[in-house]
Amino acid sequence: MGAAPHFRPDPVSPVRAPPFPPEHELVTGKSTGTLPGYPHLSLGDRPQLWAFLSSELWATDLEAMAPRLWWMSKPDSANISALHRQIIKRRAIVITEDPRLHLVWIDNRIFIKPLPRYLLSHTFWSHHLCAEASDADERRARLTCAALGYLRSFRYLIRYESDLRIAQDPNLCLVPAGVSWGQFSRFSSDLASIVDDDVSPRYYFGEIRLTRLNFYAPFLLGKSNYQRVEYQYASYFARSYAPLLFVIGVTSVILAALQVAVAVDQDQVKSGRVMASLGLWLSVTVMVVFCSLFFGLAILLVYKIAKEWHYAIRHRRRLLKPVP
Incomplete structure (x- = not known):
């Protein structure tokens, strides 16, 4: 995991270069002026774009609990079992679009948020998340750190070609179907350069038990639970x-x-x-x-x-x- 991370009261400045070179991007093609994978979102509408990215990448509750997450999980960002290991542990992979639930597990289920196409585009990283910004642009800094941590988690989830086949199952679609193992291997190797100081505090940790999050939620969040799983x-x-x-x-x-x-x-x-x-x-x-x-x-x-x-x-x- 490298040097011990310290919880930052304020986000660091965004990185100045994408985490992978243009030749290793997994989403290519001429820019259409819309967010890759979301043709209804214009890249020119900055307020709408950043509001959407915030809802997609920033796990508000987990980031608020981050200084105390060591109560509930091993403080090791590599504490993430590969997809084939999840099956060995008899865990069903449940798709979620909520960043709060990414890598959260309970009983025989683990929630995983699919990798969006725009995070696989070098152009999107260089023009938006890694673009020059003032020191006061805290939202961009936070989202860049969260995006790096989220992207890095797939380096641990997909370690073998068998993991990629699981990820590309039509019932899961964790990564785009057209990505080959050779392409993903090169892409994943670039993510090894992402260290804990580059990511948001939630991603200092890997998998987290939902039962413990629910137990501590009243004390740390003032909520009756973190996430309900039973609705009957x-x-x-x-x-x-x-x-x-x-x-x-x-x-x-x-x-x-x-x-x-x-x-x-x-x-x-x-x-x-x-x-x-x-x-x-x-x-x-x-x-x-x-x-x-x-x-x-x-x-x-x-x-x-x-x-x-x-x-x-x-x-x-x-x-x-x-x-x-």
């Missing part, structure tokens, strides 16, 4: 059934064992004392076993959470340690 009440409450039934089951067994223990009459006739004692010890054993199981799982959960926090803090300190 039945599906929403079904996620709580398993842990709730587990707690109810353990509690029921313990209470039943207590009831048996209390019901055992120690003053029964001598001939029945053996069975009474056996029933008492059996009920006590059941309580001990199930209490141990319950608290063992609770301790395991606490241990895993503490281990993740220990790793995150140690990794964070190592990144922030000054380089001699």
Whole structure:
């Protein structure tokens, strides 16, 4: 990942050159005066163009949470599994056009935003994102950094020819269908020059769990959640059934064992004392076993959470340690 990035209070100045040379661009052709891939957007309408690019590239919530994203994910921009690895992990690739959800995953799904054609055009980069701009043009600086980070993420998603075939699946269309593996390999090799200091803070990180984003959203964003994934009440409450039934089951067994223990009459006739004692010890054993199981799982959960926090803090300190 290189040198440890520092969170910038203000965006840096835009880069002065596109991240790839003109001979490696993946979208060619004579300019039509419209945004490549969006023929209804005129490149001459600057306010509309920049408003559109902002909605396409800038992940507002994630950028706001960026200084605390190390709570939720490994601070490593290369922490992105290639597309074939996503399949090995049994994750379904879900298309999203929302930059907030790019590389966010939950359960067996990961959200990926397709690569737009205009970011594959050297002309677009040189005339717009990398054009000379005043230091006060903060929006362009922010969008350039976000575009670089977003573009770099595809270098990790598509590492092999098999990944490119997955990306070009008609049901996904993550990259244009006409791009060959040789073309993409040359294009991807140029992206290796993009370092963390060139990208927006969100792209200091790779994949992020949606469950953790939803957990911290009320504290960091003042929202009830980061992104809902269940829109039916039945599906929403079904996620709580398993842990709730587990707690109810353990509690029921313990209470039943207590009831048996209390019901055992120690003053029964001598001939029945053996069975009474056996029933008492059996009920006590059941309580001990199930209490141990319950608290063992609770301790395991606490241990895993503490281990993740220990790793995150140690990794964070190592990144922030000054380089001699």
